[in-house]
Amino acid sequence: MNSARPKDKTSPHRTRIQRKNREAILDAALDVFSTDGFRGATVDRIAQAAGLSKPNLLYYFPSKEAIHLALLSGLLDRWLAPLQALDPTGDPVEEILRYVRRKLEISREMPRESRLFANEILQGARHLQPTLETVLKPLVDEQAAVIEGWMREGRIATLNPYHLIFSIWSLTQHYADFDVQIRTVLGEAEGDPFPEAQRYLVTLFTRMLKP
Amino acid sequence: MNSARPKDKTSPHRTRIQRKNREAILDAALDVFSTDGFRGATVDRIAQAAGLSKPNLLYYFPSKEAIHLALLSGLLDRWLAPLQALDPTGDPVEEILRYVRRKLEISREMPRESRLFANEILQGARHLQPTLETVLKPLVDEQAAVIEGWMREGRIATLNPYHLIFSIWSLTQHYADFDVQIRTVLGEAEGDPFPEAQRYLVTLFTRMLKP
C-alpha cells in the first residue's frame, strides 16, 4: 500500500527524520494555533511554517485536529507540574511565592503555550474540558486543601484557597496572554516588563498572605 | 442602481428595520466572534445566528471585517469608562475598590465582550493596536499618575501603579475569560462564582493597599 502513515505515532521507534519533522510541525503549529486559534489556523500555514508541503505534513499527522490535540495533551502536564510541587511541610509563604515565580517564568519562557491554552479555554475548552475535569480539578482540590491547612494553622492569612489559586494563574498568565497590551501601555522603550512584574507580584502576595 | 447599501452606516437616520437588523447582527456577531475568534468566525454562522440570509447581512455591513470593527470600536470606550471615573479627591482605597467591583461586574454582565477583547489582544491586537496606543496608553498614564500621587501622600501602600492596574484587569477579566475553567474547578454544584470572587478581590486589594 502506498502513502502509508508512519506505523505508530505513539511508538518510540521513530526514524531520525520522523522525529525531526514531527518536532518541526509541532513547533510551527504552536506558532500558528496560538496566534490564530484552532479554527483560524490553516494546515497550509502550519506546513509552510514547518518547511513542509501540506501532503507531507498530513503524512505525519492524520488531520489538523490531531496536531492540535498533540499540542494540548502535552501541555497540561507541564502546566501543572509546578502546582504539584507545593510542599505541605515547607514554609507556606515561601512555597506559594515559589509557585508564583515559577509560573511567571513559564509565562516568559513559553508564551505561545500560554496563549494556546488561553485560546482553548476562551473558546469554551471544546477539546480540553474532559481533561480539566479529570486532571485539573482533583489536583486543585488537593492543593487547595494544603493551603487551607496552612490557614487553619494560622501560618498565612485566611483567604478562599481556590480563588487564591485562580489569582495566581490569572496574574502570571496575564503577562504572556496580554503581552501586546502590556508592552503598549508601558511603551516599547521600557524594555522587558517581567523583572518588574516579578517584584510586583512578590510584594503583592507577601502582603496578602502575611498572617 | 440595485442592491445599494444603506445610505450611511453612521448616520442617525435609520429605518426601524435597519436599527433592528443592525442590532441583531452585532449581537449575533458578538456571540460568534467571541467564541471562535475573527478568523474562525464565518459570515454564514453570524447571519444564521442573526436570523438573516448571508446576502441580507452583507446588505447591512460591507464585509465580515466591518462587523468586527464595529464591535471593537464600540467596546474600548465602555471598557475604559470605569477607569476614567477614578476620583483623585476621593478615598484612595475606596476608589480603587470601586473600580475593582465595577470591573468585576462588567465581567459578569458582559462576558462576551470581555472574551472578544481577550481574543483580539491574544491574537496580537491586529485591529486594536492603534487604538491602544492613542486611547488606552494616555488614559493609563494619567490614572497611574493619580495612584502614584496617593502613594506619595502615604495614603496607600507603595506599589508599581502600572502593574497595579494590570493586576486589576487581569484578576477581574479572568472571571469572564476563563469562566469554563473556573466553573470546572469549582464544580458546577457551586453555583455562581462571582459573589465569592468579589469578596476575595475586595479582601485582596484592601490588604495590599493598606499603607
Added chain:
DNA sequence: TGAAGGTTTGACCAAATGGTCAGGATCACG
C-alpha cells in the same frame, strides 16, 4: 547493488468561505 520500506510531491477533489448581482418583495408615504 538492489530490494524493501520510509518519505515527499503534484495533481486533484469536495466542501466551505467571503462576497456579488439582478431582480423580486415589501414598505413608507403622498
Added chain:
DNA sequence: CGTGATCCTGACCATTTGGTCAAACCTTCA
C-alpha cells in the same frame, strides 16, 4: 392606490480549505 426607496433572496463566483492518492523519490541495510 401607486411609486420610489428600502429590504431581501436565489443563484452564482472565485478562492481557500482540509484532505486524498498514485507515483516518484530517498534511505537503509542485507
